Amino acid sequence: MEEAKIGFIGCGGNASGHMNTLENIDGARIVATCDIDENRANAAAQKHNANPYTDHRSMLERADLDAIYLSLPVFAHGQPELDVIDRGLPFLVEKPVAIEMDIAHQVEEAVRKADLITCVGYQLRYLGATKFARQILAKNDVSMGIGKYWSGTGRGNPDAWIRQMNKSGGQLLEQATHTIDMMRYLLGEVEEVHAMQTSRVLTEIDCPDSNIVSLKFENGAVGSLTAYWAFDNGDWSHTNVVDVLYKDQLINWNPSRLRIKENGEYVDKTEASPSIDEVFVGAVRSGNRSQILSPYADAVKTMAVSIAANQSGCTGKSIKISNLSN
Ligand SMILES: NC(=O)c1ccc[n+]([C@@H]2O[C@H](COP(=O)([O-])OP(=O)(O)OC[C@H]3O[C@@H](n4cnc5c(N)ncnc54)[C@H](O)[C@@H]3O)[C@@H](O)[C@H]2O)c1
Known part of the structure; x- marks a missing residue:
């Protein structure tokens, strides 16, 4: 064509x-x-x-x-x-x-x-930093991953759809989905989640402002994600950060670079990538x-983790992804 x-x-x-x-x-x-x-x-x-x-x-x-x-x-x-x-x-x-x-x-x-x-x-799957992270982790057994997405709700209009739980699914579904997707992409499939949520700052909307999610991966690794939605609207530097621990090493990923230790020194790695x-x-x-890294069926798995975490936050119970209904 x-x-x-x-x-x-x-x-x-x-x-x-x-x-x-x-x-x-x-x-x-x-x-x-x-x-x-x-x-x-x-x-x-x-x-x-x-x-x-x-x-x-x-x-x-x-x-x-x-x-x-x-x-x-x-x-x-x-x-x-x-x-x-x-x-x-x-x-x-x-x-x-x-x-x-x-x-x-x-x-x-x-x-x-x-x-x-x-x-x-x-x-974010297409970025140079992500490619380097995947190359390193493919050769190593990962034990733990820690993700973070701290942002503002980002919209001036208090009635914006993003600020309504039944229209956006809140921060875990609408925004931190990127971090959850990256944790899946780097650590593997998620088997089970347990979440705690609260709202002590964004009391005017019905979405939680603070989310802590524990994750168990199918390969035995464990992880945690914190997502905070009442942060400074203009500051994106604490969104989409993932640390992964393996052996005695750590990789620190964000969209702009992968930080790893080489010969005792931390170095940053990235490279140009297609959009x-x-x-x-x-x-x-x-x-x-x-070359497509996130076809529809794969993205449904990322969505399921957010939905399960929101359900767990409401019920106080751990949720196995395989038992998720709606
Ligand atoms: N990948 C990313 O990094 C990224 C970044 C920002 C937003 N997004 C996603 O993009 C999507 C849109 O976000 P946005 O910030 O542009 O929202 P937005 O509210 O600015 O735009 C959505 C538009 O869709 C229109 N719309 C609603 N229903 C429609 C319909 N049935 N037919 C045609 N138009 C319809 C609305 O009128 C509106 O103009 C969301 O899913 C959001 O999560 C992704």
Whole structure:
């Protein structure tokens, strides 16, 4: 395929980042933008020389498309994906993939049946620092991982969907999902979680501001994650940090670099890497999905860890991922 013609469902803040990146990727062209907010659909269409829509079904019916991006509030996932799958189009969907496991499993099954190329927005998997971490850990038995995601809720509007538990799933599902995904990617599959949650600062919303999650991995490793949501809004330096302990060593990962000890000195490692958008467009054009590191079915496993942790936080009981219902 010479050029991948792309449509967007959801034209908010995150989508505009992807659109700007796509403008600089050879062989990618944004042809249609859809948002239920007409102003957003129009603004994106004007900026990227595309056709605007306010209903994704009309866009799917009328536009000549090769692939779709879905960048929606967490609660809005499900039907849009099923309609994209019906149309037989590959898609990149933002994390987390849904608000409830039933929705995610329904989409996962439809993707499997249609055998479509999918990619979920866990872009940290593609980074140079991550590649180095995986190379080191592949040669070593890992015993413990510690993740951290401390941020603000990041939105001025107190009624924003992200600040409502039934619309975003709170910090563990909406944001710390990146850290959970990285812990899965570096340490292995999660077998069981136990969480404690409280809210002593963000008392005006119904999401916990403090989350502590203990994790047991299938390979026997253990881990912990702390996620705090009442932190300084402008400070992202404590988000997505993962320490992994193995033998008498430690790797300290964050998106910008991997810190390890070599010959008694701590050194930082990273290297340039393709963006998730380049990888997705490349897969759509070539039909070869081998470079996609987080297909839909894999991302459902990351989602399950957050859902289980939220359930554990509510019930006070440990939850085995294999027993998770919804
Ligand atoms: N990968 C990352 O690092 C990253 C970063 C930021 C956000 N995100 C994710 O991107 C997604 C969107 O986040 P955002 O910050 O852009 O939110 P946003 O609220 O700015 O944008 C969402 C847009 O979707 C539109 N929308 C809602 N329902 C729709 C529907 N049925 N059809 C068409 N449009 C619809 C809304 O009107 C809104 O414009 C979230 O899942 C978020 O977690 C990912």
